[in-house]
Each structure stands twice: as structure tokens, then as C-alpha cells.
Amino acid sequence: MKTKQSLDIDELFKYVDEKAIKKFKETIDYNEFKKKSDLNKRLILDLNEKCEFGENFEVEKILRSNHLDYDYIYKLLFVILDTSNEKPEFDILGFKFESTEQIKTMYYLYNYFSESIYSLNSGLPKLPDIKIFTSPQIDDRTLEFLKSMIKVECEKGYNMEDKIIEPNTILNFLKGALDSKDELKWYLTDKDIEILESIYCKASTFLKNHPELLKKKNDKDVDNQEATEEETTMDYPKINIDDIESNSQEPISKEKEIFHDVISKVWYSATGKKLLYMQKKMIQNLKVDALIYNDDKVNDFANKVVNKYNNIFTQSYKKKISPQQLRFSYDCTRVLSGGFKDNKPVLIPAKAGFGKSTLIRTFLETKINEAKIKDDGWGAVIVTDRIEDLKQLQKYIEDNVGAYKEDKYYDDRGNKKVKLTPWIYVLEGWSESICLNNIKKYDERNCTRTNCPKFERCKVFRQFYEQINSPIVAMSNARLYNYLSENKLKEFVNWEKIDKSKGKRELLLIDEKPKLENTDDIDMRIIEEMITNINQISAYSNENIKSDKKLLKDELVQAQEKIIELMNKHSDDRNAIIYEDKDKFFSSKFIINWNKYYKFRYRYKINAIETLLTKGGLWCNTKNRRYFNILEYINFDWNNSINTVIFDATSESDPSYSEIFNYLDINDYKKYEHLEFKVIDDNFSKNALKEKPEKIKAVTDWIKRDIVDKGKVYAVTYMNYSPIVKEQLKGYDNIVFDIKDDKEIIPYFNNTKGKNTWQDCNQIVHIGWNVYPSDEYIASYLCVFGFDKLHEKYFEFIEDEEARKFLTTGLVKLDGYKFNVPNITFHKFCKIVSDFEQEIFRTKLRDFSSEEEVTAYIFNPDKMLLQMLEQRFTGCKIDKIEVNELLLVSKRKGKNGANNKEVKLSEWLKNWSGEKTEIKQIREELDITGDYWSKLKKRSSLINDIWREKDIHHVQENGKHYIYYD
DSSP: OOOOEEEHHHHHTTTHHHHHHHHHHHHHHHHHHHHHHHHHHOOOOOOOHHTTOOOOOOOHHHHHHTOOOOHHHHHHHHHHHHHHOOOOOOETTTTTEEOOOOOOOOHHHOOOOOOOTTTTTTTOOOOOOOTOOOOOOOOOHHHHHHHHHHHHHHHHOOOOOTEEEEETTTHHHHHHHHHHHHHHTOOOOOOHHHHHHHHHHHHHHHHHHHHHGGGTTOTTOOOOOOOHHHSSSSOOSOHHHHHHHOTTTTTTTEEEEEEEEEEEEEEEOOOOOOEEEEEEEEEEEHHHHHOOOOHHHOOOOOOHHHHHHHIIIIIOOOOOOOHHHHHHHHHHHHHHSBBBBBSSSEEEEOOSSSHHHHHHHHHHHHHHHHHHHHHHOOEEEEEEEEHHHHHHHHHHHHOOOOOOOOEEEETHHHTEEEEOSEEEEEOOOOOTTTTOOOSSSSTTTSSSTTTTTTGGGHHHHHHHHHHSSEEEEEEEEHHHHHHHHHHHHHGGGGEETTTOEEEEEEEEEEESSSOEOOOEEEEEHHHHHHHHHHHHHHHOOHOOOOOOHHHHHHHHHHHHHHHHHHHTTTTOEEEEEEEESOOOOOOHHHHHHHHHHHHHTTHHHHHHHHHHHEEEEEEESSSOOOOOOOOOOOOOOOOTOOOOEEOOOOTTTOOOOOTTEEEEOOOOOOOOTTTTEEEEEOOSSHHHHOOOOOHHHHHHIIIIIIIIIGOOOOEEEEGGGHHHHHHHTTTTTTTTOOTTTTTTEOTTTOOTTTOOOTOOOOOEESOOOOOOHHHHOOOOHHHHOHHHHHHHHHHHEEEEEEHHHHTTTTTOETTEEEEHHHHHHHHHHHHHHHHHHHTTTGGGGOOOEEEEEEOEEESSSHHHHHHHHHHHHTEEEEEEOOHHHHHHHHTTTTTTTTOHHHHHHHHHHOOOOOOOOOHHHHHHHHHHOOHHHHHHHHHHHHHHHHHHHTTTTEEETEEEEEEEOO
């Protein structure tokens, strides 16, 4: 084998350089190398798979490959050392290394430092997990190398966006390593660590004796001076976070404008003057130091998390990480770890793709590793939407940290067993997969000791007692909502350590928006169902049961009669706010008897009826159903010693968050000049599709003709239309489907949270808008605004009939598809924008560092909605386009071949110049009856599209009705 006696590693790193290729070829007989050990063969296969060169790839191609990183060069290098008969010298920073162990040691130390420097994005890889690596033996030569390395690195410094790291930072990195001895023991022996400690002392002395190295590069204003003891032994951060973002002059609290000058209502005065109602949404952003008490230990811990977070992005994801994301990870970790200055939950509104999920995993892993050492009883409650995500997090911690404890025991047959207690215990609801009794469909009556022979072995029963042994308990947002609404979350605050002492779950970490509004509904059907169930209680001759049964039925019938009275009172109202003022409705004995016979069954409905008849609620009188909503806001102020942190990417635009929350100031500002909205003026509401179902075929034909060839497509629509769209688009590779029950589906609204399936899509076709019934927006607004405040106002003006009428019906009156009160309309559109943000950030837009073009196709957005989207996505482009397939549908002919009345009226409105015109005149001209005119105005999406586009107004003068527009 040919060898060269001095191989410069630095040149080898420049693997696209001809000299490096030449030196590599001179160093190794490649054909001979391929015949060597199994290790070499495995390495070749590994390289082959990585680089995709086929079986007969060439060394030159490997070295030129963009897919190849330093890790593979190092692997080849060490194989050469282990298989070569001749031992080449390696000239590194002027030191000759002759042994394999010395070069391994150099690699480990240099790698450790490079991982700790956030700016070294192209640094050396992590220690490869292959057998040729053994624990480094650090000798005097290595010590000299380390000192020389410190000197060289200090002289040249590290530069990222013109931020210079302090020269003695490398020394502090080493101190940080020694402070984390438990981590070092993964790959160093105790003797190695002792030698590292010796190196630290000697290297510290070395820097003290070379004060010129402590002068910053290019810092002409600082005189040479000797380093003080404090400077050379200071507690590190591994990243000087203040160098990333130096905004110390900014106030710790500032208002942020989310929306401004949004026109939520237009009307005309008696003189015909146009009046506008303008809306804005502001939030109060707080710097981290305004939220928590400053603590050096917390800051040091935050720096550890930042370094790990940075390494994951740069080394595992191979992604560039921005200074904004580093600052985000640092501030968030401080919030998650620090002591709150007040009891308000903290909202972290980092946009999708900013690195939130990675941060949560990194924070938990680092915190758990620290808790293992300190045994300080730290614990947490973790919440997210999907149980599957929590199980993945549980597995991640198990794989990377291990179990919290192991209990050894012997089973009935004398076999030795080990029971593992996880760091994270996941609470689950009933499912067929965990049911031991082979029940196929859930019925709460089955899950009792009486009705289930395997109840005490069931996880649903055992989990409340088992979770107390794990530091962290994890649950779904739905379960959290139930616990908070019943004030039961306090039962999960404490947990039991190995020594049986109490630990405390001092953090409630919620990933994704929790349910904030309790608008449970009550109608006659549910009350009649409950009364029927009471009638079915078997009493026989038992007088006690008969008495219990009578009490339950009597009080429910009283509730039924009161609710019927309210319904009759407001039978002519579309909506009305109900105000009641009673201490309680159901007796204590009723509650005791209900729990005795039904336990948890209907418990939420019992609570809802109690709330309605003692406080009040919202009356909803729809075409298909008459019911009441209760109006409660979930209480997060349940424990003064628990910090609540919520990660919600759309919390800035979401109107559901009230003043009880604090916002962390996140610098995630970005211009969206790479985003273009393509607006198609065709109504795709549910009613419009019901009127003209052929629109779905038209839009999918257009997608196949004009969209699929332009890149990956994320198409999302209503749940009911998802199967139809899927059938039309199946077979097209660029359509990215969702998976449900192992089958491909088109994703639908409210079913995409937490999924990254479409992150490579550069196009989104948003077929429709995720709009709810008007009653839901009214109920949401009243919950957030504060029904309690209205309640007080109502009884304050109890003698003022006009005020009471406004507070009962005027406040919730509808004005077309908007509301009489502009604030409720604005609330509605904020919710629509927030939901849309969730969808559009499923695409490539979620990559914060990407500037790749993304196109969003949207249908018939309201002017107000379009205005808000333009403000939310600063710098975006908006372009109106026409879709021929949809134009043909809108111009369909009537049965007799002539344009039908709907199309006739639409054509008349399009050609009309806007002068004041009597409606009767238009009807007579187009042969449209008064009833059919009303029907068209109420139900025709085509007519309403034009009405909104032209901003047409209807006025009544002297008994005659006119329309006009400006």
C-alpha cells in the first residue's frame, strides 16, 4: 500500500480540491482497500447507499459528492489507519501524530468543541458509532495539541453574521464539559476525565500567560490587558446569546399590531353619507425578563438547551438556523424553567416551522437528564391534541434517557421480571386496542367494577394510580379541558419519587391551542333522554330507590318546564342572551343521587343545565334545531404555584385568548414576498356547493389541467366533500393525500393539526372556508368578552327596558352574513384567518428559512378577509384569476334553453352602473316575483357574490325599496 508520510487533514477537508483528491489516492490503493475487512465492506455499502453511485463508484466521485459530509471522510481515514501496515504521520497544527489513538483523541476533542460553537455549522460531525473507536487515551502530546488548538482558534475567532465569540469561550466550553461529567462518561473513562481536568487547569494557565489572546479580533478600541481570574474562569455560556440579538434598549413591554383599519361594517346615514366601522387587533408583547425572575442557574440551563437545539438543526436536520430561532429557543427555555412574576399563563406564538417541536423535545431531554443528577423532584404536565404525538414523545425520552426507575420482581412462575416506570406517563381514554373485555364500542356504563370483570386490570382504571410514580404526566387537550372545567387538574400536581417523598409537577406545558370556551348545548331531546333513563331505574318494592327515582325525575321535570318557558319567551328571536341570577337549581340530594345511579353519565349535561338556569346562556333558534349554549370561559388560574405555558402558532390572530394571558415577545417577523394569493371569484361555501354540486367537478378538472404540473399540491376542503374531491384527483402523483384508516383521503378542515405531510407542497388549493354557524361565533365572542360582565350590566340596567332589549337581542342580531355588532363580525373573521393560517403553514411556507415560491388558491374571500390576509402575510402578492371550468358552470342554461332568473339577475347587476333603482322595477323587468327575489337574495351564492363585490346597499324611502352602490 502506498502511503504519504505527511497528510494535512485541513487539505483533506477541502475534498473538492484537486490536491485533496490526489493526496487521497496516493494514500490508499482503493482496489486493495475494498478487499480488506468486513468493516471496510460495510463502509463501502454505506457510502454506496449514501452517494447513490452504484457498485463501481470512484473515489473521485465520492470526494466531489454534495451528499458526502466529513463523517464519511473520517471513517475512511480511520479505516486506513487501522488497515495500513505502514503508519503515516499526520501533521496537524504543527504537531506530528503517529498513533491511531492520538488522532482519535484529537478528533473527539475537536469535535466536542465544534459542537459547542453555534457558528461552526460546517464543523466536524458527531463521533461515529463504529467499532474502531475506543476510549481516547490523552497523553502529553495531546495536551500540547489542545493548548495549541486553543491558541489557534482564539486567534482566528469564530464569526457568524459579524458576531465574534470571546477568545476564552473555548476554555469555558471545556469547563462546561467537566461540569457535565455524567454525559462525558458515555464515551470517556474516569481516567480520561481526570486528564481532561488537568488539561483544563494547564490550559487556563496557558491563557493567563498569553494575555494578547484575550483581545477580540478587530477590536481596535480595547487595549491589551491581562485577563482577570473572573474572565478566565467564568461560568460559560456555550453560546453568547446577547451577541445574537442586542436589543437591550427595547422596552420590556410593547404593543404589537396584528390587524389595523379593518372595515367590519359599512352603513349610510339618513343623508346618504357612507360610514365605516374600523377594527384593529393589538396584543401586549412582553420580553422574557418581564415574565420571569432572572436566575443564573436558569440562564445556564437555557444555554445548554440552545446548544443542543442548534446541533440538532445544523447536524441532524442539515438546516440553517437563524439568530431569531436561537433567541427563541433561549427565551422559551427560560420561560419554561423560570419563576413567573404573575400567575397568568404565557402564550408563545412562534409560527409553524420555527422549531417549536424540536425545542420541546430538547428542553425535556435536557431537563430530565438534569433531574436525574439533582433528584430535585421536578415534574410537569404535558398536553397536546393527539395521543399518538404524546406516545412518540414518551418513546423519544425512553430511547434517549431510559426509564425513570426499574423494579425487579418474580412472577407467579418464578421468572425474574423487570417493571419499567417511564419518565412520561401517557393518560389514555377508552379504546378498543386497550380494552381487556373485548368491547367493540364504548359505553361508559360498561367501565365499572360491576359490569367489567377485568376492570381493575384495565389501564383506564389503573392509570390514575400509576401516573403518580412518573415525574411527567401527559394527556390530550380534550382531557385537560374536562379536568379544568371540573377543577380536577389539581389532583395531578404531586407525584411520588423513588424514596416515596413528594415531587411536584410545576409546569403545565400545552402544545397547540387548548379549548378555552365552554359552550355546551342543551335541548329538549337530551332532557327527555335523561328522564327516560330515570324511568328505567328498577325499583321493585324498594321504597328508598323509589324515593331517589322520584326526586331525580321531579327536579329534571322542573328544569324541563323552565327551559320550555324560556324557549316560548324567545320563540320569535333568532338569538337571545338569557340572564339568570340564582345560587343553585339542583338540590344537593339530586347530585348525590345522580352520582349514585349514573356516576359520570350525563355529568356535563347536568352541569350545563345547572349553569343555564342559574347564570344564563345563549338562545339559538335555527331552521333545524332549537337549543341553548352555556357561556363559560375556562379557568386557568387554578394553582398559583404552577406555571402554564402554551405554544400556539396562531395565538396572535386567534380572538379566543382573553386578557388573562401574557404573550412572550417572539422575533419571528418575516416578509412573505415569496407567497402569492390567486383569488378566484366563485363562491365555494357549503350552501353554494349544495346549490351547484357540479362545481366540485369543475374545480378538480381545473386542478388537473392547470395546477398539478406546477409542483406538489395540498388540496383541503370540507369533510363531506373530501371523498368526492379524492375520487376526482386520485392517480395524480403531485396531489399529496392524507391517510385515514390506511386509506388515502383528501385532507379536510379541522383534521390536519399536528401533521407535516404537506411540508413539501408549494401550492395550496383551499376549497371553501372553514366557517361555522353564526351561533358559534356569537357564543365564542360572549365567552371571551366576558359573559359575567354583560351579566352585571344587565342587572345594573334592570329598569331600563331599551337597554335590556339591546343586551338580550340587539347585541346578537344578524345583519346578513355579518352581525349587527361589528365586534362580533371582527371576532368571526379573526377566527377564519387563524384557521386559514393553520392550513397554509402546512405547506413549504412552514420552513422559516425558505424563500421558495408558494401559491395559495383561494375562493371568493370577503373584502374584510382579504384585507386581513394581506396584513397578516406582509409583502405577499394578490392576483385575481378566472377559471374557465367554473365560468361555464355559473352560466349554465335553464331547462328551456334560456338563461334562468338567477343568471338574468346576475347579468343585470353586473351591467348596472349603481344608480338608485327601485327593486319593484327590476323585478318587473326580469319577471321575478317578490318571494323569488327574497329567495335569490337569501340563498343564491351567485347573487350574493356580486352584492358583496359591488357593496350594494338596500334602503327604504316612503314605503318603497331601492338598491344602489357608490
